[in-house]
Amino acid sequence: MRYAMVIDTKKCVGCSDCVVACQTENKVPIGYARDWVVEVTDGTYPHLQMEIRSERCNQCGNAPCVRCCPTGSSHYSAGGIVLVRPRRCIGCGACITSCPYDARFPHPRGYVDKCTFCDHRIKEGNRPACVEVCPTKCMYFxxxxxxxxxxxxxxxQRRYKTLIPEAGTKPHLYFLT
Amino acid sequence: MREELIISGRMNPMIDPQLNIWHWHIPLYLFLGGLAAGILFFAALYTIQGKEKLYPAAVKRAPFITPFILVIGLLALLLDLNNKPYFWQLYTTLRLESPMSWGAWTLMVVTPISFIWCALNIREIFPSFDWKYGWLKWLESFFTKYKIAMSWVLLIFSVILGIYTGILFSAFNARPLWNTSILGPLFLASGLSTGAACIMLVSRSHAERIMFSKIDIVLIGIELFLITHMFMGFLASTQVQIDAAGLFLGGPYTAVFWVLVVFIGMILPAILEVLEINRFRVPVLIPGLLVLFGGLMFRFVIAYAGQASRWLY
Incomplete structure (x- = not known):
């Protein structure tokens, strides 16, 4: 089993509902975020092109954060989800530095936190909170x-891309373009 | 012309500053670790060669600093942790993939040996020192008997410690400036150079100072060679590494790197050391402190510039 998220950049309007849903579902402390929306404007005026992406941890198949973790706190869980064991995390920051997507942050409680693909919801047969609430239904899990x-x-069926595949991370977040 | 404008929608200014996760602790620790590795390397080397009488500062006097600087370095590392009460988790596993893990274990080998080394040479500083208790005296004679074996262990582990300070950075492919294996030998050379400078500073014999001036000149030469290679490698690599080199070639870290690290920390002390060898009177304090300053600045510049370098997408 290999969990993945597919996000349709043609349907996303950048409303940030996914961000709010995540922060509510996972009780993310105020001022931090496990997911975020990036708007990229490309080109020179007036010939512009815009892409909106809802981004989060890429749950990499070859995760630099797991490789760099000195205590084994960062690990691969069922379905290839990369998780942190808070009680084994010393908060050294190696994983934060090693992530090319800047997906991790130090939780005020000391350990490092990030997107979990809402593994607690998956276990109950539900979809991740961000996917569940998306008003344009542009996210698939x-x-x-x-x-x-x-x-x-x-x-x-569709053309897609992953983010910085050249970093060798084998990301599991796919963006339909 | 193609322009790209990225508007991040993370919508909270608290996140991105947090990504610069490593502040003064890590470069300070890397400097102190490299310095200790340098001093202990020369102490072990000249003990194995039986040159204790020829280089007393290297074998006996300078290693007295190492337990203190290692402890200060370890304290800096502890302060850097976000989850300080859990630091002991480092010593529940050994993960060879993670340089921080085997680096922590290397410190676990080097730090006790540095304490033992000081205890064995304590009469160098306090000639009338007495261990008082029988078992302490027994321990002293035990370690004295196996001094050469201990020196071999120290020689190997001081090299590992010196290389590890660089490999710690180069294991991160997310930071293109660090992601070059040349940082290992470069940090080792820099650590040995600061170690030699420290020995020069505490030495009382002119011959020993001249010897370590010569060693330091060679090491500075190696450093300059490796730095040149590092930039050649970057400029011949992918766009992200070309951009990383650009931080030092016209970018925000240009002045601080070339002036403070390369000129004041390497070239200037090398010139002064050449003058000293050629019988000019140069106060040893000047090249010695310049090399130490350069070594410290080098770690700071690499640590901060590395966190500024990244993949763009």
Whole structure:
């Protein structure tokens, strides 16, 4: 099983509902964020092109944060989700420095925190909070190893990209373009 | 012309400053660790070669500083942690993939040896020192008997410690400036150079100072060679590494790197050391302190510039 998130940049309007849903669901302390929205404007006026992306931890298949963690606190969980064991985390910051996506932050309680793909919701058969609330339904979540899953179908049908694949991280966040 | 404008919607100014996660602690620790590695390397080397009488400062006097600087370095590391009460988790695993893990274990080997080394040479500073208790005297004679074996362990682990201070950075492929394996040998050379400078500062014999001036000149030469190679490698690499080199070639860290690190910390002390070898009277304090200052600035510049370098997407 390999969990992945597919996000349709053509449908996303950048409303940040996913951000608010995550902060509510996961009780993210005020001033921090596990997910965020990036707006990229490309080109020279008046020939512009815009892309809006809802970003979060890429749950990399070859995660630099897991590699750099000196205590084994960062680890691969079921379905390839990268998680932090708070009680093993010493807060050294190696994982924060090692992440090319800047997806991690030090939680005020001392350990390092990040997106978990809402693994507590997945266990109960629900989708992650951000996917659940998206008003334009531009976010999809599922198992990449299952060829019949919605995410697998979308990646067969549509053009997509991942973020900095050249960093060798094998990200599991796909953006339909 | 193509312009790119990125508007981050993280919508909270508290996050991005937090990503510059490493502040003064890490570069200070890397400097002190490299310095201790340098001093202990020369102490072990000349003990193995049986040159204790020839280089008393290197073998006996200078190592007295190392327990203190290692402890200060470890305290800086502890202060850097966000989850301080859990620091002991470092010593519940050994993860070879993570330089921070095996670096922590290397320190666990080097720090006790540095304390033992001082205890064995305590009469160098306090000639009438007495251990008082029988078991302490027994320990002293025990370690004296195995001094050469201990020196070999120290020689190997001081090199690992010196290299580790650089590898710690180069393991992060998210920071293109650090992601070059040349940082390992470069930090080792810099650590040995600061160690030699420290030995020069505490030495009382002119011959020993001249010897370590010569060693230091060679080490500074190696550093300059490795720095040149580092930039050649960056400029021949991918765009992110070209941009990383640009931080020092016209970017915000240009002046501080070339003036404070390369000129004041390497070239100037090397010139002064050449003058000293050629019988000009140069107060040893000047090149010695310049090398130490350069070593410290080098760590600070690399630590901060590295966190400013990143992949763009």
């Amino acid at each position: 599922g198992n990449l190893d299952d060829p019949a899953s919605e995410v697998s179908k979308l990646l067969r």
